[in-house]
Amino acid sequence: MDKLKAKLKEWLEAGEITLAIGYKQGTREARPFFCRTAEDVEQMVFSNDFQPNLAVYLSKKEVVKDEKVAIVCTISALRSIAYLARENQIGQSQYKIIHLSPNDELMIFRSPWDIDAYIEEIPSTPSEEDRRVIEMLDAMTPSERWAWWAAQFSKCIKCYACRAACPMCYCTRCIVDNNRPQWIDPWASPLSNMEWQINRVMHLAGRCVGCGACGAACPEGIPVHLLNRKILDNIEENFGMPAGIAPREGAVLNTYKPEDKENFIK
Amino acid sequence: MDTLYIKKSDIAVWWAAIKGACDHVVAPVRKDRVVEFARVENYEEIATDYVQTTRSAKEVLFPRTERLFSYQKNGRDIEVKDFDPQSVPVQVLWQVRPCDAASVFPLDAVFNWDYKDVMYNTRRERTTIVAVSCSTADEYCFCTSVGGGAGDTRGSDILLTYTTDGAIVEVVTERGEKLVALSQNLFTAYTAGDKDSYLASVPQVFDVEKLKEKMHGMFDSTVWKEQSERCLGCGACAYVCPTCSCFDIQENPKGSCGERLRCWDSCGFAQFTLHTSGHNPRSTQASRWRQRLMHKFSYIPQRQDSLGCTGCGRCSRACPVDMNIKEHLSSIDKIQ
Structure with a gap:
């Protein structure tokens, strides 16, 4: 120091x-x-x-x-x-x-x-507590998992602290601030709270470094960072890119290589 | 104002009588890591191991999202369904802190400024507030610096102060008397006069009268930029605040029917004052932070004979970057 x-x-x-x-x-x-x-x-x-x-x-x-x-x-x-x-x-x-x-x-x-x-050299790993909750969620059926997250997001007050604390959420006009068209209802409600979080997480897929600042920022203690962490896990499983690794060739979901096995984009 | 006493074992009995006499009792309950106000069915559900709920009790009077009216189009006819005051339940707000009870003054003032807000006023009339004195406080609390206190009765219909074997019951209003009348035989006169010994100590950190006077001339001060530098511009502080009352009006159209909604808004957001032209009169976080403090400590006092802050400290606890309002106000107080 x-x-x-x-x-x-x-x-x-x-x-x-x-x-x-x-x-x-x-x-x-x-x-x-x-x-x-x-x-x-x-x-x-x-x-x-x-x-x-x-x-x-x-x-x-x-x-x-x-x-x-x-x-x-x-x-x-x-x-x-x-x-x-x-x-x-x-x-x-x-x-x-x-x-x-x-x-x-x-x-x-x-x-x-x-x-x-x-x-x-330094892997990005979730805390033991986070890993425990992720494993608990993985073991649930989709409807149980939906119910768990719905209960969490019923607490959401749409303060957007999760967005404000995220270094990768730098858009000058966020999708929720856009009102022509209004993609996501701006008021707090169970459905629109969920829509907002799904959008936030999907916009960060492949770009999130797993720092957990979003979850730490939430005044309601909703572990929103676990959604991002789950996507990091999925990316590692599907694309072989470990969490937090440097995007030497660009973010994994934002780049295309001719040798990619998916051919829908050709 | 009557001051009565109730034994510890009788409180749950009285609570059950209250529960039976109203539509809902709303009280603090623990949900995962936070304590929040929720409708409670059993006395045992009520949380006790906390200093402050994350959100304030204002939601009971001013919900996060509420419908102003709905409509249905049938050809050229439009049927409008207005807000129905009869739909508002008779509620008891149980175990709020004195700083939450005190928030009714700025809320009453803003919702009755010129237009009398029917929705707010109906909820207010149908809500009885039972506050509980604070036996513990934390380093974010500063009620005593803004005219309140750990055992302050302002805004409450009844204030309970828990003693070792019961509670001192200060009956402040007629609404409060009605709750006591539900179980009149459980109450005895209280004469000991030792209420203060059960209260948390909350040191006063500034003189709010001097602060108000000083802030009146501080619009162009550099302090706003200095204090707000770390502010991330989220709405957490406003949404957990018991007195913040800014709202947005939103349309929710669904084909031939729809509704108009009122939902919370926050002056911390960059979009809050953004004009259609693209001009933003509060284009920086510094100007938005200034607005937050000036509104609470200068504009509201000038216009409404009330302060816009009750010293609950929720904004400081909720802030992701530790914008501690007590500390910021103290540092403004110390500026020569």
Whole structure:
């Protein structure tokens, strides 16, 4: 941590960056923290388990515009940046990407492309609790599973915290905000809550890095991230792409190769 | 206001009498990881091991989604079915915190500002509020800084304060008297005067009168940008808030029939103030965060003789990036 702080101070003092996005201790857990001075940096804390995923701020123009940014990344945030770069969302911006590995090694990535090899060494795995719930859901019949999720989504208040916390949910106009046509009913109701989540998850299929920020953000404690996790599992089974792996050739469901066995697209 | 006493073992008996006398009792129940207000059939279902429900009790008066009217077209004739006040159940809202009970003042004010909202007012008339003093609080609570308190009776029809072997019963309104009358023999006079010893301590962190005065002149302050930098722009804070009352009107047409709905909306969303032209007068999260705090602490007090915040702390607990409103208000209070 001291090495990370020293590096950020050095960059700030040399004017190489104007803003460092990291974490500081919040009310109970860590919270995002925007540092502009060496004194600010002293308050920084870090763990690879922290939420939310700070990569979410890179697509917020009002936060990063006109700033020279260093972003303190968890492993999940590194994965998100690798995907955002592939989707041309990082642009020409030269972010300084800084990370502390689980064995406390300071790592600085000069470009998003340098992240690939590192994140591929570290599998993206769900927590034991999440794995237990997924196994419980897998063991259910489809109607039982539907009933379980319907009960969960009856609590949904459509606050869209799941969307807001997701680095890959960067659309300037989300499908739920579109009203001509109105694809999904904007009011909270059992059916429209489910429609929204199905859309959210399908739009993230093959792009989600499994960070769990969506589930962590939900004020109602709905484990929405398990829907994404299940799709990551399905993708690994069907396409041999393990969760969280770098999208070297683009996101798995967004690319086509001539040797793909499905020929419907030819 | 009568102050009575009921023995612990008699509370469930009284509760059953209340349950029998109304259509529904709505009370906090545990659902997975959260505690929420729901219709309760048995006294044992009511949750006790929590500081605060995730969502407020405002849903009982102002639901997430409600139908304003429905229609059916038959050729050139259109039959419109208006809201039917008789459809509103007689309810008892059981075991709300004093900070939820206090939220009826800003809600009453906004739904009776000029137009008298029939749906809200009918629900309000048919709902009796039984609040329970707080014996525990957490670091997000700040009711005492906004004119409330752990044992505050404002907004309640009855306030219960649990003691070691029963509850002190403060009967605040006529509606409250009617509930007590259901089991009058269970109550005795209370004279001990030791209510305060059962209340949680919630330290006051700012002087709200000074804060209101200060915020009045802070529209152009840089503090909004600084505080909102981490805000992700979701609607969690507004939707869990007991006093946030902004809503959207939506059409749900289905061929020859349909309905018009009122549903919650939030000033935190970028689309909230987006004009058809594409212009957005609140184009940044900083301006939206400013609106949230100014509305609660400057605009509502100026117009409605009430505060837009009861200090329940729900927004802070619900926020995915820990936008702690108590901390933000304290830091505004400290600005010279």
